[in-house]
Amino acid sequence: MEISRLPISASQRGKLISAGYTSLSSLSSVSSSALASDLRISESEAVEILKVASRGSRLGWSDGTNSVINGAQNAWDMLHEEESLTCITTSCADLDNILGGGINCKEVMEIGGVPGIGKTQLGIQLAVNVQIPREFGGLGGKAIYIDTEGSFMVERALQIAEACVEDMSEYSRFLRNDVQACQVKIQPKDILENIFYFRICSYTEQIALINYLEKFMSEHKDVKLVIVDSITFHFRQDFDDMALRTRVLGGISLKLMKLAKEFSLAVVLLNQVTTKYTDGSFQLTLALGDSWSHSCTNRVILYWNGDERYAYIDKSPSLQSASAPYSVTSRGIRNSAPRKYCSDHQSNV
Amino acid sequence: MANKLICDMELPKSIANIFAARNIITAKDALSLTEFELMELLDVGLSDVKSALAHISEIVSPPYQTALLLMEQRIGNEQLGGHLSTRLKGLDAALCGGIPFGVLTEVVGPAGIGKTQFCLKLSLLASLPAHYGGLDGRVIYIDVESKFSSRRMIEIGARSFPEIFHLKGMAQEMAGRILVLRPTSLSEFTESLQQIKVSLLQDQVKLLVIDSMVALVSGEHEQGAHRQHPLGWHISFIKSLAEFSRIPVVVTNQVRSQNRDESCPYSFQVQDKGKTIEDSTRYDSHLVAALGIHWAHAVTIRLVLEAKSGQRFIKVAKSPISPPLAFPFNITSSGISLLTDDGTKLIGPEINTICCQGHNGIINFDGERLH
Known part of the structure; x- marks a missing residue:
């Protein structure tokens, strides 16, 4: 999944892309402080972005319960x-x-x-x-x-x-x-x-x-x-x-x-x-x-x-x-x- | 409520400033955009946009009432339980007491059938003092077709309520309460509607009559399917006038002849189209209400006046309270009077057809269609 589909504001998205973070996987290993210094934003803002990103990436994975996809229900x-x-x-x-x-x-x-x-x-x-x-x-x-x-x-x-x-x-x-x-x-x-x-x-x-x-x-x-x-x-x-x-x-x-x-x-x-x-x-x-x-x-x-x-x-x-x-x-x-x-x-x- | 300013809504200061900076001033501006459009425009995160929209929505939403409260209010606060009696017993009974307050009532029928007579009588009734069963208020009569006749109105009054009209000065007082407006164009009409809005609240106006809506548009536009659109604004404005001042509004509508290919079924009915055409040729007239289906949706009550084999009928064609009934009537010196108070119940769409045959002043519609 790409950064452009994350529900974050346009300026944050612009900063992420210009700093080279184009996909979600590139965000998965970065720490909030590193992100903050890369993008020149405050640490709390970076935490917010990471939260949104992790929510976005989890969507595709099994989380161990009965349903394969979160929120899905079988027929x-x-x-x-x-x-x-x-x-x-x-x-x-x-x-x-x-x-x-x-x-x-x-x-x-x-x-x-x-x-x-x-x-x-x-x-x-x-x-x-x-x-x-x-x-x-x-x-x-x-x-x-x-x-x-x-x-x-x-x-x-x-x-x-x-x-x-x-x-x-x-x-x-x-x-x-x-x-x-x-x-x-x-x-x-x-x-x-x-x-x-x-x-x-x-x-x-x-x-x-x-x-x-x-x-x-x-x-x-x-x-x-x-x-x-x-x-x-x-x-x-x-x-x-x-x-x-x-x-x-x-x-x-x-x-x-x-x-x-x-x-x-x-x-x-x-x-x-x-x-x-x-x-x-x-x-x-x-x-x-x-x-x-x-x-x-x-x-x-x-x-x-x-x-x-x-x-x-x-x-x-x-x-x-x-x-x-x-x-x-x-x-x-x-x-x-x-x-x-x-x-x-x-x-x- | 729609034009409420966002800066008055006590949003968090930072968000409110962003809205103002992006020129999103009213609730209408904000709510016409989707969440993502707003995110782009305001450059803030989804959660902020969501909470701001939820806040704005909550403020703009009108409060609810329970239906019980609504009923108690109407019965408690309003004269005659929220209905203007037409003094036609059968019709009053069918409509739960008469023309209801707060909604649009339409009177439709061919030329010369008695639409204006009906409106004149209603105007009188609304102006009568309360102890005679009237609403004791002013009437605004928008007379587009120049058909209002004060002499006829006084005659109807003197015949139907001799005890009032023979009192000295009463006729003058009653007639003095009826204000007649004669707009000559749609724009003039629009202007007077806006003025009326103010005077309705100030001047104890208890009835608004518009005779007729069609004359306004037919003067300015060619006949065709798109007739309804120029009145879009007027429809909602008149409805809201009725609603907020809680007065009955009566509007007349003319008829026009129906084009043959206009007897339109739904697409799933097309297979039995042969049958429908047969059906429609069986009807002896092809009249439909002028002002198309869009307008017909907007009126709450539709009364059809028609003539069938020499007899005039008044039909309750659309009403949320009454079954489809038809009452024979004639026009006397005291206005419209029903021949019987027991209506005939009609079955099927016959209630909506408008016949015009065998009464004086008939126009030969068949001949007209040949041209």
């Missing part, structure tokens, strides 16, 4: 870990099915769709569902809702929370015969209290908040879901430098992925759509361009198929590409009602 262990993780249900069984049980922890999921298709609704639904207690097969975690558009409606969150609590008590009544009745202790108010709401008004704030989340998360370990609604909004206005936009967005998605892994939480990014001119016709596609579309592991597109709302898995390393219908009801996201039922009962819902 078998990963499988076990993935199996032990619970998913966040979407409250729509069909959708859960194609997603392999729901929204996975430790993953970044991007969800996009046309205006009014139900992106924000799904976001609120997930923020409520992540709090379903463990007794009911949920995660019992808390949620962070990052609102860049101002579209979070607290009235709607209350409606969905109330419906969720009702469903849980129904479920416990249903199970009462076999298992001891587990009372639903959680109240709609508690659910609202466990949603941390951040209102973001510019892209700078968005970057800052994503940076800050790591610290926030270490103070609030029970957060299991981060929703960004939407990742797009501020980056579509007032942003002339597209190269910078790509860099900044890339940084954001890397940080979110790191968060997801480190605190084993789910990250859901909502995205808007835009029209793109390809092959002589306009097509709908998710916003932020092609390089962004590489940065999310999973991508789900919500769309109209005839009279029904559908979700389509556009990109995923582990899931089959499939689509499933869902519907938005007054109680939240639910299974799409069978067609016959729809036409019969159209007016009384």
